[in-house]
Amino acid sequence: MVTTDISQLSTECTEWRQILRNYRDEFRSCESALLEMCKKSLSRDHLTQVEHFQNQFDIQLKNIHDLKQTIKTHEKKVQLETSGEEVYAAHENLLNEFLGLENTLQELREEFRNFINNTSCP
Incomplete structure (x- = not known):
């Protein structure tokens, strides 16, 4: 692996973890709402x-935490340059997992926004 590749993979891991932190913060705010x-x-x-949303937020917050930890472990391996291929x-598997979770989180976000907008309570 060349240094540029390591840097790029590491940067992607950092970006994914930041995106997941943002979702975590957003869903904690949703729980407060x-x-x-x-x-x-x-x-x-x-x-x-x-109750449905509370359960979903609990589940997805756990999924966010677990994926963040997996990404963090992977990033350490990337930085050690172990087992190139x-x-x-x-x-690539982590990217697919990240994109799948992100899709689920976006669907939950949209579902929750619709619920808030369609509920007579502000």
Whole structure:
């Protein structure tokens, strides 16, 4: 592996972890918004949806944490230049995992925004 490749892979890992930190912060804010909603009088349907989102945020926050740790471990391997082709293959697999999780997080974000916008409570 050449230095440029190592630098590029390391930079990508850093970017992925930052994006995941941003989602983590956003979903923690969403959890706070859910808690505020619970202080208001909600219909049974809205309460069911609040529970759904709380569960999803818990699950996705765990997924974010786990992937961030996996990326961090991978980044250390990249910096040590261990197993050239294996590192590239692992990096590509991590990219696919990252993109899959990011897609799930974007869907959850959109679903939550629609819920907030369509709920009579601010």
